[in-house]
Amino acid sequence: MNDARANILRRLRSNNITLENDAAHSSTASLANRPIDSYWNKQQQIEHLTQNMQAVRTEVHHLSNGDWLDWLKRELPVRGFKQVLVGDNETGNRVIQSMEDSLKISRYDRQIENWKSELFQDVDVGITTTLGAVAETGSLILWPDKAEPRLMSLVPPVHVALLNANHIVDTFSEAITKLNWVDKTPTNALLISGPSKTSDIEQTLAFGIHGPRQLIVLIFDHK
Amino acid sequence: MGTDSPKKVYFFASCLVDLLYPAAGLSAMNILRQQDVKVIFPDNQGCCGQPAFNSGYREEAYGVARALMNRFPKDIPVVVPSASCAGMLKHHWPELFAGRTDELLALDIASRTFELTEYLVTELDIKLSDLGEPVQVAIHSSCSAQREMRVSQHIESLVGQLDQVDVIKQQRQQECCGFGGTFSVKQADISGAMVEDKTSALRDTGAQIVISQDCGCLMNIGTAFEKQSLINKQSAPLTKHIAEFIWERCHASD
């Protein structure tokens, strides 16, 4: 196998490609991609994000009073959900405290191997936080971690994502800089831009093929 | 170029125009002459080499291109009534001649090559006045005109100057008619399927005339129309080169 490596690298090195100046110094985080010349203000960010997310059938709520917990308490039981999955963190604690009576709530506090079939078969809703969102493309930014593992936002048929309005950025490029993405190198990072979908049959759009059928984004403001 | 020094151009007709569509070539030259351009038609023009070049036979293409290149020694524009042949001179001669002794001359000719409608619009700023009857036309711009020479806007603007001419847009305007030179004989069935789609899109416009800046497309589309008419006795639009179309409508017969 080491032969393969050496052979490939040798062949690659045997042709020195000289780049024209432009290509050698192309600035990759450039603005060609930006929809606007100046930065969006918060209200514009929220508008663009909402518009882009709704265009792919995401349910977006802007909770101006900041109380996403109220929303969950009011809406989840009404929608007929039975089992909710929360993270092993403060957000999870708050959900549990306020809703334990009305819903079955599980906390993702075990290794997946110990409860895989329950997760795959019983859980209706996963509630996660987000690191922020990209307004230009309508994407949530998630870095799943110990407290909120990867499958939370993927396996349950409904994903509820909590988004702090102050954490919205204009573009993906900006997010990379702002979150110090290069140095931090998360195990897994995600841009999520809607519910799971497919157009593989006759280019007809259908939702919920593998991931969540429904994505609900609760945007709240913290003073 | 100053307005008082008379313009001079070489006219390279292309082998297709020379043999099959001389009227298109002559019309183009007449239009140029009417615009006070001195048109030089070098003897023994031959071919730009494209058929062989596009079939992989580059040596043979080179032999033919080289014979042609010596016909344009003076530093004046070479005007070509075909976007695909103009494209050959402008874009593929540099490739074909790269590294050869006559590369510089090839680059020089490339830099002064113009497709006819491009020349009429950008260099002459020609003004047309329509003397013809009202007519509906569909424009088919060749692939070379659209994507290689990027001159397809000029045929549109020329026709746009003709008051009595109504342009009807075809479906899938930008799609290739299926000619592709030797492609149409090497992959005859694919080419046939393509020209069927193209002709039906053109028929659907209801236009009486289909015009183009390329005789290759016109030959393909025109003979397909003819064949279809033989089979199902339908009438089909006429096909006409833009030069012939303009010349017929715009010159007062003396």
Place this chain on the structure above:
Amino acid sequence: MHQTEAFQHRINKALNNQQVRQNIRSVMSSLMLKRANQFPDSEKLELQRTQAQEIRQRALANQADLLEQLEQKLTDNGIEVHWAETAQQANEIIYSILKSANATSVVKGKSMVSEEIGLNQYLESRQIDILESDLGEFIIQLAHEPPSHIVVPAIHKNRKEVAELFHQHFPELSYTEDVDELTLMARKILRQKFEQADAGISGVNFAVAETGTLCLVENEGNGRLSTTAPDLHIAVTGIEKVVEKLSDVPHLLNMLTKSATGQPITTYFNMISKPRQPGEKDGPRAVHLVLVDNGRSRIRLDNELLDTLRCIRCGSCINHCPVYVQLGGHAYGTTYPGPIGSVLEPQLSGIDKLGTLTSACSLCGACGEACPVKIPLPKLINRLRAESVNATYHDSKTPGTGSMRSFSQTLAWKCWQFIYATPFAYRLFSWVATRFSFLTPNHLGGWTKYRTLPKPARKTLSQLVKQEGFANE
């Protein structure tokens, strides 16, 4: 010539299948329109394409260094890197990883490289249960067919055909032609598999050297499931997928999704840098990356052909190809159909095996214009045509150069050259010849099957201009 006849046979079959041609026409039209809507400003588009081209060029120029950096970073991150020179080696590596993990059931995300190396067949013949989980791939796996498009692999099938296929394989589920219900069915069937699979195999869209990150672009979530739910994840990719920096990614992603399906972004952009870390509760405990060469480093030796390697597999060239729209993907008989296939496949497998693909092109240029990284596809197709009839063309390293040269063709072109480069011969010829009859006389029937024969004018233009008093110098 064997490959040519086989290709002609597939072409005829494809052209006779009106249903598939209709399916493809309607889908391609819609994909073209959606893409166009994403790029309303053509000047900006040019800029964006140039920028994407530059990012890819820069990555290819420094490819060896970047691959080493990628390997180092991934290793530091806990991901094991393997190198395969050939398809065979790649398959062996993947099989041995599975074997040593005792993995017998595998779910797969969409990966064109795995198609290219024939991974499924290789593993199936070794008793590995391998399931395609992308809906399109799942459908064609059920039908035992290869993909007909690199982005929308089952697009040649309409909903009725899919319904029948599902019914045939899962008779316990009730028959439906409703796309939502069919999708739900697939969800149910595949869910179980994700839950139980021992390993997941995926492709990679971009591999970032700077951070050691494998990026996957998808809408369905099957890619995420394949790379997260099982305990073992094997990613397989061509060596050209490496890019330098994380900041290179947003623009490429943007151009990829817009060019491919006209989406501003896909539902999921999944960036994997590490296996499950201590304290993390899910994700694979072991992650491997298999870097596949399979001819790519040879392509890179040629300064013209290396442009092929910029490809980000968006399928836009295919969507815009007027030949593909008539044929569909299966006629090409290769993993990659359409323009990129006609350029890449003969280089990978040899002109003696697949050079004939380059004939299925009218050089209309639509592909080159639609390519987000500005690969000059028509120019490369034409270049390969030159190689196919010239064994020593530019010292090309492509296998099988010159193998398509035939005596009769060469003779015909020599005659043509003689006629057009010799004034006297041309004058003589223009009196007697029709233009095409001498080129490929046995194919002339093809022209007249769809058209009449063009008739030479009574007088050539050369004769007319003299009468009309035009100067000749």
